Amino acid sequence: MKTKVSLQQCNSYKQEEVSLAIKALLKPLGNMTSFVKKNDLVLIKPNMLSCKEPERAATTHPSVIEAVVKECFEAGASEVWVGDSPPAIFGRTEDFWNKTGFAKATEAAGGKMLCFEKDEKSNVSFKVFGQEVTTPVIKKVFDADVVISLSKMKTHNLTRITGAVKNNFGFIPGFAKALWHKKFTKVNEFSAFVSELAKALPVKLHIMDGIEAMDLQGPASGRVKKNNILIASESPVAVDMGFCKIVGLKPESVPIMKYCKSIGWGPASFEDVEFIGTELQKCLVKGYVVPPAPPVYLIPDFVLDFIRKMIWTGPNLKDNKCIKCGRCKNICPAKAIEIKEKGASFDRNKCISCFCCMEVCPVEAIEMKASPLMAIILKLRNVKQVLSRNKNE
Numbered sequence: 001m002k003t004k005v006s007l008q009q010c011n012s013y014k015q016e017e018v019s020l021a022i023k024a025l026l027k028p029l030g031n032m033t034s035f036v037k038k039n040d041l042v043l044i045k046p047n048m049l050s051c052k053e054p055e056r057a058a059t060t061h062p063s064v065i066e067a068v069v070k071e072c073f074e075a076g077a078s079e080v081w082v083g084d085s086p087p088a089i090f091g092r093t094e095d096f097w098n099k100t101g102f103a104k105a106t107e108a109a110g111g112k113m114l115c116f117e118k119d120e121k122s123n124v125s126f127k128v129f130g131q132e133v134t135t136p137v138i139k140k141v142f143d144a145d146v147v148i149s150l151s152k153m154k155t156h157n158l159t160r161i162t163g164a165v166k167n168n169f170g171f172i173p174g175f176a177k178a179l180w181h182k183k184f185t186k187v188n189e190f191s192a193f194v195s196e197l198a199k200a201l202p203v204k205l206h207i208m209d210g211i212e213a214m215d216l217q218g219p220a221s222g223r224v225k226k227n228n229i230l231i232a233s234e235s236p237v238a239v240d241m242g243f244c245k246i247v248g249l250k251p252e253s254v255p256i257m258k259y260c261k262s263i264g265w266g267p268a269s270f271e272d273v274e275f276i277g278t279e280l281q282k283c284l285v286k287g288y289v290v291p292p293a294p295p296v297y298l299i300p301d302f303v304l305d306f307i308r309k310m311i312w313t314g315p316n317l318k319d320n321k322c323i324k325c326g327r328c329k330n331i332c333p334a335k336a337i338e339i340k341e342k343g344a345s346f347d348r349n350k351c352i353s354c355f356c357c358m359e360v361c362p363v364e365a366i367e368m369k370a371s372p373l374m375a376i377i378l379k380l381r382n383v384k385q386v387l388s389r390n391k392n393e
């Protein structure tokens with residue numbers, strides 16, 4: 001049976017338009033009442049990655065949060081909590097809530113912000129490539145009657161896209177996330193971890209905000225790209241499949257999608273998805289640029305060991321932007337950063353290319369850099385992608 005993915009075009013973040021669009025988005029899935037029942041306690045997890053204004057497109061837009069919280073109450077929810085736990089939030093919770101507009105939107109709709117770092121934790125266990133792992137997550141994800149994910153349509157330098165599946169990574173509180181980056185250093189391992197985590201959590205509904213998406217150097221410092229789309233499904237893999245379809249990306253080129261297919265979780269291809277709502281053809285966008293996959297995950301380990309020194313991507317400091325705040329150093333799971341006179345300095349031999357530093361930098365002083373050989377590979381892959389896209393159009 002095909003998995004339903006609802007698509008809804010929406011051209012602005014005006015509250016009225018977004019509220020109508022969210023209603024229309026959920027209608028083909030049976031409305032919010034299919035998910036939220038009378039007196040339910042609802043937990044909503046948007047993407048609150050950075051302490052940035054909504055128009056920077058690094059975070060789920062507050063108008064989407066407000067619309068979804070209202071829908072939950074209209075469906076009969078007794079309480080609605082909204083929260084997330086980005087790596088750099090410690091000590092700055094209120095700043096994040098205010099700058100992203102989350103606090104105002106949640107309050108306007110009658111919900112409450114939840115501080116994931118202060119809330120009780122619970123453990124969740126699952127297997128990653130046969131290895132049993134246990135990670136803390138916030139306890140409310142299990143206590144709530146309904147959990148809803150509100151991801152943002154963005155690119156990611158490590159995993160190529162950060163969508164509905166990866167949004168669940170934020171249920172792990174703060175710095176604990178960096179430890180998993182350290183344990184699962186390769187993109188295929190990390191993608192497996194994130195996918196297994198998402199599979200283990202009881203999230204009922206996944207909505208993606210792609211009205212103003214982010215491409216190029218996502219997830220924190222990319223370009224704002226208007227894609228005018230909202231996507232929803234009961235399956236996070238299906239939402240990400242919709243993301244791929246809309247921006248013209250092959251799912252098998254996304255490590256998370258590749259892993260999900262390998263374990264038979266979610267739709268394996270576009271053919272396994274039934275797009276409903278706004279006609280698919282009207283939703284397709286051009287010019288959304290996804291960073292090429294670090295091709296290392298395609299290469300066997302024994303070959304990789306020889307060429308690791310020649311093909312790499314890693315963080316690089318932009319000229320005169322670093323304010324030496326030290327956040328990147330604190331978050332780095334590989335202890336690869338020193339703060340020197342001119343700012344952050346990266347030890348290429350220790351770096352595991354997780355790009356956590358890029359995510360937490362408050363002034364976008366870090367960019368992705370590729371080795372000369374990697375740059376050539378990436379260029380060739382880009383040309384190939386453009387050519388095949390043009391051929392398909």
Ligand code: SF4
Nearest residue numbers: 332351352354355357
């Ligand atoms: S330097 Fe940045 S990309 Fe490298 S391991 Fe540290 S946080 Fe990750």
Ligand code: SF4
Nearest residue numbers: 322323325326328361
């Ligand atoms: S690179 Fe960014 S996060 Fe790191 S010290 Fe400089 S300003 Fe702070």
